[in-house]
Amino acid sequence: xxxxxxxxxxxxxxxxxxxxxxxxxxxxxxxxxxxxxxxxxxxxxxxxxxxxxxxxxxxxxxxxxxxxxxxxxxxxxxxxxxxxxxxxxxxxxxxxxxxxxxxxxxxxxxxxxxxxxxxxxxxxxxxxxxxxxxxxxxxxxxxxxxxxxxxxxxxxxxxxxxxxxxxxxxxxxxxxxxxxxxxxxxxxxxxxxxxxxxxxxxxxxxxxxxxxxxxxxxxxxxxxxxxxxxxxxxxxxxxxxxxxxxxxxxxxxxxxxxxxxxxxxxxxxxxxxxxxxxxxxxxxxxxxxxxxxxxxxxxxxxxxxxxxxxxxxxxxxxxxxxxxxxxxxxxxxxxxxxxxxxxxxxxxxxxxxxxxxxxxxxxxxxxxxxxxxxxxxxxxxxxxxxxxxxxxxxxxxxxxxxxxxx
Amino acid sequence: xxxxxxxxxxxxxxxxxxxxxxxxxxxxxxxxxxxxxxxxxxxxxxxxxxxxxxxxxxxxxxxxxxxxxxxxxxxxxxxxxxxxxxxxxxxxxxxxxxxxxxxxxx
Numbered sequence: 001x002x003x004x005x006x007x008x009x010x011x012x013x014x015x016x017x018x019x020x021x022x023x024x025x026x027x028x029x030x031x032x033x034x035x036x037x038x039x040x041x042x043x044x045x046x047x048x049x050x051x052x053x054x055x056x057x058x059x060x061x062x063x064x065x066x067x068x069x070x071x072x073x074x075x076x077x078x079x080x081x082x083x084x085x086x087x088x089x090x091x092x093x094x095x096x097x098x099x100x101x102x103x104x105x106x107x108x109x110x111x112x113x114x115x116x117x118x119x120x121x122x123x124x125x126x127x128x129x130x131x132x133x134x135x136x137x138x139x140x141x142x143x144x145x146x147x148x149x150x151x152x153x154x155x156x157x158x159x160x161x162x163x164x165x166x167x168x169x170x171x172x173x174x175x176x177x178x179x180x181x182x183x184x185x186x187x188x189x190x191x192x193x194x195x196x197x198x199x200x201x202x203x204x205x206x207x208x209x210x211x212x213x214x215x216x217x218x219x220x221x222x223x224x225x226x227x228x229x230x231x232x233x234x235x236x237x238x239x240x241x242x243x244x245x246x247x248x249x250x251x252x253x254x255x256x257x258x259x260x261x262x263x264x265x266x267x268x269x270x271x272x273x274x275x276x277x278x279x280x281x282x283x284x285x286x287x288x289x290x291x292x293x294x295x296x297x298x299x300x301x302x303x304x305x306x307x308x309x310x311x312x313x314x315x316x317x318x319x320x321x322x323x324x325x326x327x328x329x330x331x332x333x334x335x336x337x338x339x340x341x342x343x344x345x346x347x348x349x350x351x352x353x354x355x356x357x358x359x360x361x362x363x364x365x366x367x368x369x370x371x372x373x374x375x376x377x378x379x380x381x382x383x384x385x386x387x388x389x390x391x392x393x394x395x396x397x398x399x400x401x402x403x404x405x406x
Numbered sequence: 407x408x409x410x411x412x413x414x415x416x417x418x419x420x421x422x423x424x425x426x427x428x429x430x431x432x433x434x435x436x437x438x439x440x441x442x443x444x445x446x447x448x449x450x451x452x453x454x455x456x457x458x459x460x461x462x463x464x465x466x467x468x469x470x471x472x473x474x475x476x477x478x479x480x481x482x483x484x485x486x487x488x489x490x491x492x493x494x495x496x497x498x499x500x501x502x503x504x505x506x507x508x509x510x511x512x
Binding site: 114 | 445450451452456473511
């Protein structure tokens with residue numbers, strides 16, 4: 001349950017709204033529409049008393065301004081809205097590290113996910129995507145999360161980290177718990193298991209270094225001192241936890257949309273070269289990840305007085321659905337070529353895996369639509385989502401015409 | 407207002423009016439020059455604002471920082487003339503700068 005805060009003195013009563021990101025009306029069916037409805041009924045900047053109390057921004061321009069400004073808005077107080085009361089926020093470099101140290105942690109990740117490595121990862125991505133789709137194609141149905149979406153990002157992550165692919169079976173249940181279990185104690189246990197796994201491998205790579213990413217992480221120099229063991233373990237942990245679910249939920253949101261929109265689907269089937277062109281429009285409408293910042297000094301934002309220590313929730317989805325920033329934002333328009341989408345954030349903390357995510361999603365669409373051009377949500381069954389810090393998908397049942405007797 | 411000349415891999419030229427003080431990358435984006443991705447927005451984090459600086463011009467540019475050199479390691483089709491355009495600042499003296507674009511940033 002969320003800790004309901006007393007309203008701080010500087011927050012005017014008319015800006016307080018009972019909005020719980022983990023309990024939104026309609027949030028378990030379609031969290032994007034659920035949030036769009038809240039967006040239309042709340043001011044540009046407002047306060048919710050849940051999870052210790054924090055601000056929510058409805059305007060794309062404000063979200064963009066805050067997320068890219070590490071001086072006025074720090075990441076070191078944590079980048080989520082839901083900590084259990086009394087939770088410590090340990091450093092998870094580079095995620096919740098500010099300048100000047102942020103860049104020392106960030107650089108090896110930028111290089112590992114840079115254009116040259118992406119080429120190789122693209123080949124492996126396509127292999128895995130094709131193998132998975134071919135595995136259920138003849139069945140005429142699948143549950144998209146467990147049959148597909150969960151398997152792709154972790155496989156690529158293991159490749160990037162230089163870890164044995166076989167270990168993903170061990171890690172998946174823990175990652176699933178961390179990202180989808182509402183029980184705080186269960187989540188903590190699962191995080192510990194992932195940390196323990198990361199710890200073993202950091203020790204191994206320190207003892208027997210290679211050219212892999214974990215070895216490189218152990219060799220990071222932070223300013224004038226070497227990276228600590230705990231920092232290296234935290235870096236591997238944040239990649240394993242953070243780098244997976246966000247891709248899966250984005251794939252699911254886009255596939256749900258295409259399952260429900262024959263006209264959009266048919267255009268992509270008829271012209272697959274359109275896929276990379278419309279990807280950002282699809283991402284704009286289906287941005288399921290969010291971050292948070294803590295105000296560093298008393299200031300005014302969007303006409304509202306904020307105090308140092310105030311927490312602000314910054315969501316990709318409110319940015320992408322803001323009617324003041326986009327025409328008909330709830331519609332996907334394939335003639336839009338949106339620049340400055342905030343699906344991956346902005347500034348020094350912009351998602352280091354953004355191009356990898358695009359690659360994985362594009363590959364999914366190319367290979368799926370070539371094999372299964374006509375699909376829909378299974379009749380009589382329903383999509384289940386779990387909004388919170390992210391707009392996670394739990395269950396997406398898809399069906400399509402199975403081939404005649406093989 | 408200085409002009410930067412971007413030459414695409416297929417030879418097509420784009421002349422971008424640039425503002426003194428902005429990056430060459432920003433000049434390309436503002437002029438909608440295709441072929442510069444600039445995914446990270448100039449944070450030296452993505453290596454997708456990659457361009458080849460004509461040798462006649464290269465000597466007139468400040469040398470790359472250690473951080474830029476590190477990121478240049480991961481561009482596609484690296485050459486001696488490779489630079490990251492987010493690190494090049496437009497000045498009046500760079501009027502007419504020629505930047506050749508790689509076949510692809512990704």
